Amino acid sequence: MTALCGLAVLAAIVPLVSVLWLVVSNGAKGLSLDFFTQLPVPVGESGGGIGNAIVGTLYMVALACVMGLPLGIGAGVFLAERGDTRLGGVIRFTAEVLAGVPSIIVGIVAYGLLVAPFKHYSALAGAAALAFLMLPGLARATEEMVRLVPNGLREGSLALGLPAWKTTLRVIIPTARNGILTAVLLGVARAAGETAPLLFTSLGNPYWNFRPDQPTASLTVQIFTYATGPYEDWHQKAWTAALVLLMLVGATSLTARFLTRNRRARA
Amino acid sequence: MAGHTDKTYEAELKALREKLLAMGGKVEAAIASSVRAVIERNSTMAEGVKAADREINRLEVEIDDACRRLLALRQPAASDLRFIATALKIVTDLERVGDLAVNIADRASDLNQVPPLRPFHDLAKLADLTQAQLKGALDAFVESDVVKAEAVLKGDDLIDALYLKLFNELLALMMEDSKNIRRATSVMFVAKHLERAGDHVTNVAEMVIYMVRGTDIRHPRSRAV
Amino acid sequence: MSDAPKVAAKGLNAFFGKTQALKDVNLDVPARAVLAVIGPSGCGKSTFVRCINRMHELTPGATTSGSILLDGGDIFAPDLDPVELRRRVGMVFQRPNPFPTLTIAENVAAGLALNGVPGPYQERVEKSLRQAALWEEVKDRLSASALSLSGGQQQRLCIARALAVEPEVLLMDEPASALDPIATARIEELIHELKERYTIVIVTHNMQQAARVADRTAFFYMGQLVECGPTEQIFTNPRESRTEDYVTGKFG
Numbered sequence: 069m070t071a072l073c074g075l076a077v078l079a080a081i082v083p084l085v086s087v088l089w090l091v092v093s094n095g096a097k098g099l100s101l102d103f104f105t106q107l108p109v110p111v112g113e114s115g116g117g118i119g120n121a122i123v124g125t126l127y128m129v130a131l132a133c134v135m136g137l138p139l140g141i142g143a144g145v146f147l148a149e150r151g152d153t154r155l156g157g158v159i160r161f162t163a164e165v166l167a168g169v170p171s172i173i174v175g176i177v178a179y180g181l182l183v184a185p186f187k188h189y190s191a192l193a194g195a196a197a198l199a200f201l202m203l204p205g206l207a208r209a210t211e212e213m214v215r216l217v218p219n220g221l222r223e224g225s226l227a228l229g230l231p232a233w234k235t236t237l238r239v240i241i242p243t244a245r246n247g248i249l250t251a252v253l254l255g256v257a258r259a260a261g262e263t264a265p266l267l268f269t270s271l272g273n274p275y276w277n278f279r280p281d282q283p284t285a286s287l288t289v290q291i292f293t294y295a296t297g298p299y300e301d302w303h304q305k306a307w308t309a310a311l312v313l314l315m316l317v318g319a320t321s322l323t324a325r326f327l328t329r330n331r332r333a334r335a
Numbered sequence: 336m337a338g339h340t341d342k343t344y345e346a347e348l349k350a351l352r353e354k355l356l357a358m359g360g361k362v363e364a365a366i367a368s369s370v371r372a373v374i375e376r377n378s379t380m381a382e383g384v385k386a387a388d389r390e391i392n393r394l395e396v397e398i399d400d401a402c403r404r405l406l407a408l409r410q411p412a413a414s415d416l417r418f419i420a421t422a423l424k425i426v427t428d429l430e431r432v433g434d435l436a437v438n439i440a441d442r443a444s445d446l447n448q449v450p451p452l453r454p455f456h457d458l459a460k461l462a463d464l465t466q467a468q469l470k471g472a473l474d475a476f477v478e479s480d481v482v483k484a485e486a487v488l489k490g491d492d493l494i495d496a497l498y499l500k501l502f503n504e505l506l507a508l509m510m511e512d513s514k515n516i517r518r519a520t521s522v523m524f525v526a527k528h529l530e531r532a533g534d535h536v537t538n539v540a541e542m543v544i545y546m547v548r549g550t551d552i553r554h555p556r557s558r559a560v
Numbered sequence: 561m562s563d564a565p566k567v568a569a570k571g572l573n574a575f576f577g578k579t580q581a582l583k584d585v586n587l588d589v590p591a592r593a594v595l596a597v598i599g600p601s602g603c604g605k606s607t608f609v610r611c612i613n614r615m616h617e618l619t620p621g622a623t624t625s626g627s628i629l630l631d632g633g634d635i636f637a638p639d640l641d642p643v644e645l646r647r648r649v650g651m652v653f654q655r656p657n658p659f660p661t662l663t664i665a666e667n668v669a670a671g672l673a674l675n676g677v678p679g680p681y682q683e684r685v686e687k688s689l690r691q692a693a694l695w696e697e698v699k700d701r702l703s704a705s706a707l708s709l710s711g712g713q714q715q716r717l718c719i720a721r722a723l724a725v726e727p728e729v730l731l732m733d734e735p736a737s738a739l740d741p742i743a744t745a746r747i748e749e750l751i752h753e754l755k756e757r758y759t760i761v762i763v764t765h766n767m768q769q770a771a772r773v774a775d776r777t778a779f780f781y782m783g784q785l786v787e788c789g790p791t792e793q794i795f796t797n798p799r800e801s802r803t804e805d806y807v808t809g810k811f812g
Contacts, residue, residue, distance in 0.1 A: 152620065220657035223653060226646065227615065227651035228671035228722070230675065238674050413795060414804060414808060549796060
């Protein structure tokens, strides 16, 4: 029995380890300061980096957070506090459906809403698509975290003469803060790793870009472009970019774990 | 309404009740036998009373123990509390009546060694009254009957009156002839013991009223106003 | 000492949807004294107490009819804000519920700080902790997390928190039932001290606790007030046979 369990664990770990191994061994050689800070060079030349793609991903994820966090956390809190009403049921159902929508469809929708009418690709459209993808997971996770807050705290706060909204804002949410933060960071990690929706929305950009109404480079699209391109040089860069993306996602997860470590003394 | 949810507790209360009734029965028998020992001049019966008193004393100790145990372990409330409080008190009165029966039996032994004074009509009557009172009080306890208890309280006046009559008669006898003094005093002691027994019986009746009604009616004239 | 009751329920009915939890309750709570509310499970004692600070109606579908007078004024009057009411009528719950993200001092001051009462709060925090008989134990670690206290201390912390708002009435819903006997005894001792200044209503399923702590006791059964009287009378010679049966353990 133990042997079977051990085999199962191995079967689960092997793909993870092999992915890590492949990415690290192939990508490590391309790592350099230039890689992080330089713009891509024209075809044929060597050197250059994907600085703009890294910044672009960070930029769009930040924008996505601005758009998606209030909505997602707000929806989550609403579902936890008033989820038993009809409206709550509708919201929950919508979130479940949205969670299952393929990311490419989300991209096409964002294209139809934010790219076609304005006749150009933009970072904002990309961020909107990412926000869309973050929303359902964030709402559901926030709802779970807020529900975990014991009802006794709510009652204790109300009994002190605090109105319901203040109870939610100043007592419930701070208590659920760690859990909500984890949900946010996991949402961010997911958004940073999306490719398909960005293909129709932010497209790509060989230069630095900080304007929301212009197309923007992103790590994932850049990896796609480099990996499917004909140049060996590009393939190498793709591996390295993949390593950078992995590092980014890894750092986010570690931060989530660090921030939610158990600071409380024994009860 | 069903008995106590805790059936062991219910059984303990029942056992206490039965012990009290057993003791009451023995005390009734003791008084009856001791009085008969005097009137029928039966010394064997007198000895029997003294021997039987050991049983009564043993029961007193057992009942006190049972009451203390119930108080410690069961935190009795309301009627259960009043029952146990009553039990603690009447067991003392009953044991005293038992002792008084022994005292009467001692007088019987003395009197039987000398010729009788004269027929003991009034003494017999006093004895009958006292025994009736005792039975009345015990019945009141068994049946939780306040009416019977109140009748016992009233009946004590009769005992006191009869005792006084007997006292005066014996006094007259003693003043007639000093050779009567020894025997008359013994008879007077018997009457006194019976009258004291009557007082203890009224205590029992008062406690029964407390047990049923929850109001303590003792010493009305001594209460703070 | 005025004779008017601090809180008076008149014809109070309470419902959870269609189920009636309280039927026509008329009960006076004397000022600066302890009233214990006892009865078997589901008799409505917690519901009654939660009506007094209008927390009953926070349950979805829960309604009341009838009135409850606090110092003569009906707490269900349409122009009366329940949130305001809860500053006059505080509540302590069965399980201690300190705010986990706040320190001990912040917990005690929570009712003040979160309600916008201007600080500083040190004096009031100390006063409340002293009233709750907790000051000596925590005065050196006021900025420790509230969760570092034992269960009994956390409950006294919640009492201090409730007292800091300076209510007139303190409702306690089985405050010691989650605590060990020593902690329970300390809470009961505390109640003896508190009743000099506050009107206290305590719900308890432990009859001996009611006997130890309360001046008056009310017995509820199936949503109705069966009997209310001096505690000694309820436990030595109750008037109603249902009360008698309950306190002697014939049911419940």
